[in-house]
Amino acid sequence: MKKFLxxxxxxxxxxxxAVVIIGVYLxxxxxxxxxxxxxxxxxxxxxxLYHLEYSDIDMNLLTGYVNLQQAVLKPDSARYVxxxxxxxxxxxxxxxxxxxxxxxxxxxxxYVRKHEIAIGSIKLNNPEVGLVQDxxxxxxxxxxxxxxxxxxxxxxxxxxxxTFSMTRIRKDSVRVLTRFTEIDARVRDLVIDSLTQxxxxxxxxxxxxxxxxxxxxxxxxxxxxxxxxKNLQYQAASQQLAVEQVTLEPRYSKAEQDKIVGYQKDRFxxxxxxVNAAGVSPQHLMKGEIFIASLRMKSGKLDVYRxxxxxxxxxxxxxxxxxxxxxxxxxxxxxxxxxxxxxxISYTELNPKTxxxxxxxxxxxxxxxxxxxxxDSVIARKKSMVAxxxxxxxxxxxxxxxxxxxxxxxxxxxxxxxxMGAMDAREFTPVVRGLAMVEIKSCNVKSVDFNxxxxxxxxxxxxxxxxxxxxxxxxxxxxxxxxxxxxxxxxMLANIIAIKPENPAKEEAPRxxxxxxxxxxxxxxxNLVWKTLSKGLMEIAAxxxxxxx
Numbered sequence: 001m002k003k004f005l006x007x008x009x010x011x012x013x014x015x016x017x018a019v020v021i022i023g024v025y026l027x028x029x030x031x032x033x034x035x036x037x038x039x040x041x042x043x044x045x046x047x048x049l050y051h052l053e054y055s056d057i058d059m060n061l062l063t064g065y066v067n068l069q070q071a072v073l074k075p076d077s078a079r080y081v082x083x084x085x086x087x088x089x090x091x092x093x094x095x096x097x098x099x100x101x102x103x104x105x106x107x108x109x110x111y112v113r114k115h116e117i118a119i120g121s122i123k124l125n126n127p128e129v130g131l132v133q134d135x136x137x138x139x140x141x142x143x144x145x146x147x148x149x150x151x152x153x154x155x156x157x158x159x160x161x162x163t164f165s166m167t168r169i170r171k172d173s174v175r176v177l178t179r180f181t182e183i184d185a186r187v188r189d190l191v192i193d194s195l196t197q198x199x200x201x202x203x204x205x206x207x208x209x210x211x212x213x214x215x216x217x218x219x220x221x222x223x224x225x226x227x228x229x230k231n232l233q234y235q236a237a238s239q240q241l242a243v244e245q246v247t248l249e250p251r252y253s254k255a256e257q258d259k260i261v262g263y264q265k266d267r268f269x270x271x272x273x274x275v276n277a278a279g280v281s282p283q284h285l286m287k288g289e290i291f292i293a294s295l296r297m298k299s300g301k302l303d304v305y306r307x308x309x310x311x312x313x314x315x316x317x318x319x320x321x322x323x324x325x326x327x328x329x330x331x332x333x334x335x336x337x338x339x340x341x342x343x344x345i346s347y348t349e350l351n352p353k354t355x356x357x358x359x360x361x362x363x364x365x366x367x368x369x370x371x372x373x374x375x376d377s378v379i380a381r382k383k384s385m386v387a388x389x390x391x392x393x394x395x396x397x398x399x400x401x402x403x404x405x406x407x408x409x410x411x412x413x414x415x416x417x418x419x420m421g422a423m424d425a426r427e428f429t430p431v432v433r434g435l436a437m438v439e440i441k442s443c444n445v446k447s448v449d450f451n452x453x454x455x456x457x458x459x460x461x462x463x464x465x466x467x468x469x470x471x472x473x474x475x476x477x478x479x480x481x482x483x484x485x486x487x488x489x490x491x492m493l494a495n496i497i498a499i500k501p502e503n504p505a506k507e508e509a510p511r512x513x514x515x516x517x518x519x520x521x522x523x524x525x526x527n528l529v530w531k532t533l534s535k536g537l538m539e540i541a542a543x544x545x546x547x548x549x
Contacts, residue, residue, distance in 0.1 A: 048079050049093070054101075064120065068101040075132075084137055091137040092286070095130035105155070122157040129162055133288070134169040154190040159183075168288045170330075176288065184212040203236035203282035210235050224257060225250055225268070234280065241277040241292075246270075254305055263313040266524075267305040272340075274298035279336075289332040297341040304345075309352045316521040321412035321456055323385060323405035327374050335372040342366050345391070351436075354477070358431040362399075365391035373407070383408045397423035397445070412456035416529055420448040425467070433475065439486070441471040452532050459528050460516035463536025468502040470541060471495050498543055513539040 042052040055070040075093040083089035105120020162183040168176040189207035203209045216229035231244035248270040252260060257267055279293025319328070326333065345362040367389035371382050387403040401418035425443035432438045445467050452461030474490040477483070495501070504510040513536035519528045 042073070047083070047088075049075055049083065049090075051076060059106075064104060064106040066103040066106050068103075070099060071101040072097050084134075087138045089134075089137040091135065092131060092133040095132075096127060098124045098127040100125065117152045119152075119154045120156075122154055124157075124159045124162075126161050127159055127163070129159075129164045131164070131166045132169070133166070133286075135171045135288075136169065136173075152190075152192045155188070157185075157187040157190055159185040159187070170288075180213055180216055182214045184214075186210045200283055203286070206236070208235075208237045209282070219251075223251065224260070236282040239278065239280045239282065239293075241275075241280045243275040244273070246272045246275055254307070258307050258310060262310065264306060264308060264310045265313060269303040269305075270301070272297045272300035272343075274341075284332075287332075289334075291332075291334045292336070294337040294339070295335060296339045297343075299341050300343040302343060302345045303348070305348045305350075307350045309350055309355065312522045317524060318456055318521050319412075321405070321414065321525045323407055323414065324410070324412045324456070326372065326385070327407065327410070329374050332375055333373055334375050334378055336370065338369040338372060340366060340369075354437055356433075358433070360431055361394050362391040363395070365389060371407075379407045393420060393423065394427040396427065397421070409455070412525070413453075414455070414525075415451070415453045417451040418449070420445070422446050425470075433484075437475040437477070437484075439473040439475055441473055443470040444468050448537070450533055450536065452529060454519075454528065454532070456519065456521075458516065458518045459532040460514070461532055461536065463513040463515060463533060463540065464510060465513075465537050465540045466503055466510060467541070470499055470501045472499060500541055500543065503540055511540050513537070515539060 039052050042050055051074055053072045053074075054068040057069070058067040059065060073094070073096040075095065080089055080093060102123045103119050103121070104123075107118040162185055163179075163181050164183055165177070165179045168178075170176065187204075187206045187209050190205055191202075192205045199205075201207065211232075211234045213229065213232040213234075216227075216232065218227040218229075219225070220227060226247075226249045228245075228247045228249060229243060230246075233242045234240070248268055250257060250267060250269055254267060257265075275295070275297050277292050277295045279291075281289075281291040284291040319325075343365045345365050346359055348357055348359040350357050367387065369385070369387040371378070371385050373379060373385070383406060385405045385407055387405075388400075389403070390398075390400045393399050398421040399418060400420075401416060404415045406413040423445050425445050426440050429440045432440060445465075447464075447466045449464040450461060452459050454460065472491065472494055474487045474494055475484050476487050476490075477485075500511075515532050515536035517528065517532040517535055
C-alpha cells in the first residue's frame with residue numbers, strides 16, 4: 001500500500017510538472033502567435049480601418065485569460081477618408097485607450113481555427129472612449145449574412161470610471177462635441193460585425209447596455225450658469241432614463257450678473273428632482289436625435305429675476321416664442337408627454353421707478369405638456385404643442401390655464417385660455433407695493449376668465465373679471481427718509497373716480513373687456529400675454545382717470 005501511494009504521488013507530481021511545463025510552453029508559444037496575429041487580425045477584419053497597439057500581453061491559455069497593458073484601439077484616419085470616397089465607410093468610428101484590458105474566457109483556439117474572437121468577459125478600469133459620428137459617410141457595401149466579416153463577441157463587459165467623448169459631424173460639417181466623465185457602463189451580449197452595425201435592437205452593438213453617470217457639470221456657452229446632473233442611469237434595453245437631480249445654477253450673484261451682462265436679461269435658478277423618462281430611443285440617440293415617449297419629474301423650483309433698471313438688450317426678440325425656439329432647434333426632438341410634477345415658480349422684478357422689487361409666486365404648479373417636437377412628420381399629424389397647467393397664484397388663487405402653440409406656423413401663433421377662482425387680492429399687495437407704489441386695501445376676487453390669441457407681433461382676447469369691494473391706497477416714498485407713506489388725498493380720489501369697486505355693478509350685467517396689444521418686440525412671449533391680460537383687467541376695474549394719479 002505504501003509503495004502504491006508512493007508511486008501515485010510520484011506520478012501525480014510528474015503530471016503536475018508536465019502540465020506546468022506544457023502550460024508555460026503553450027503560453028510562451030501562443031503569446032508569440034497572438035503578438036504576431038492579433039494586430040494583423042484587427043487590421044484585416046476591419047478592412048484596415050482599425051489598429052490595435054499595446055505595450056505587453058499576459059495570458060494563460062488553459063484558463064483563457066488575457067491581459068493587454070496600455071492598450072489602444074484606434075481608427076486610421078487616412079483609411080477612413082479613403083473608405084468615405086469609396087462610400088464604404090461606417091458613419092461612426094471608435095477610439096479606446098485603457099491602462100489594462102483584462103479578458104477572461106477567451107476562446108483562443110476558435111480564433112486560430114475560425115478567426116473569430118469570442119470572450120466571456122471584459123473588465124476595464126479608467127478607460128477613455130472616443131466616438132466620432134460622421135453624418136456625411138455613406139456605406140453602400142452590400143450586407144450579406146454568413147462569414148462576410150468574422151467579428152468580436154463578448155458575453156459581458158464592465159467599464160468603470162469611463163471618460164467618454166463624442167464628436168458628431170453634421171451634414172453641414174458643423175462639429176457637435178460632448179464629453180462625460182465618471183461613467184460606469186455594464187454591457188451584455190456585445191457583437192461587433194458588419195451585421196450588428198444597424199441592428200435596431202442593439203445600442204453600441206450590445207443587446208443590453210446600462211450606463212451610470214455619477215455627475216455631469218457643464219458650463220453654459222454664455223458662462224453665466226453651471227448645469228449639474230446628478231446620478232444619471234440609462235438602460236438601453238428597456239429605454240428607461242432616471243436622473244436624481246438636474247440644476248441650472250447661476251455662477252454669479254444678481255448684482256454681479258447685472259454688471260457682467262449690462263442690460264436686462266432674465267436670471268434663472270432652476271432645480272428638478274427625480275426625473276424619469278420612458279421610451280428613450282437608443283437608436284435615435286445614436287443619430288443625435290432625442291425621441292422620448294414620456295418625461296416625469298417629482299418636484300422642482302424655477303426662480304426668475306429681472307432688473308428693469310438696466311437698458312433693454314440690443315436687437316429684438318422676434319423668433320423667440322416657445323414654439324419658434326423648438327422649431328429652430330438643430331437637434332431633432334420628439335417628446336410626446338411631459339409631466340413636471342409640483343414646481344414652485346417665482347418671478348421677481350426690480351422696478352426702475354420705485355427701485356423696489358416685486359415677486360409673483362405660482363405654487364405647486366403642475367400639469368401636462370404634449371407634442372413637444374420639431375419633427376415634420378409628427379407635426380403633419382398634430383399641428384400644435386399643448387400645455388394644460390394648474391397652480392396657486394401667490395398663496396390661494398387657484399388657476400388653470402391652457403397654452404396652445406402652433407407648430408406649423410413660423411409667426412409664433414398661439415392661444416391661451418384660463419380660469420382663476422376666488423381669492424383675496426390683498427395677497428398681491430407685496431407685488432404692487434414694490435412695482436406700482438399701490439396697496440390693495442380690499443378686494444374679493446370671485447373669478448377671472450380669459451382667452452387670448454396672437455402671434456409674435458400682437459395679441460387680442462376676451463377678459464372677464466368678477467370681483468367686489470375693491471379699495472386701494474396710493475403710496476409715495478419720501479426722498480429724504482426713504483420711508484413709504486400713504487397719500488390720503490390721492491387714495492381718496494383714486495377710490496372715488498379712478499377705481500370701479502365691483503363687477504358687476506348693482507343691477508348691471510358683468511363688464512367684459514376685449515383688449516388688444518401690440519407687442520414690444522424687445523420683450524418676451526410672457527410679457528405679451530401679461531400685457532394683454534392686464535390691459536383687460538384694467539379696462540374692467542379702472543377708469544381713464546387712473547392715469548392721472
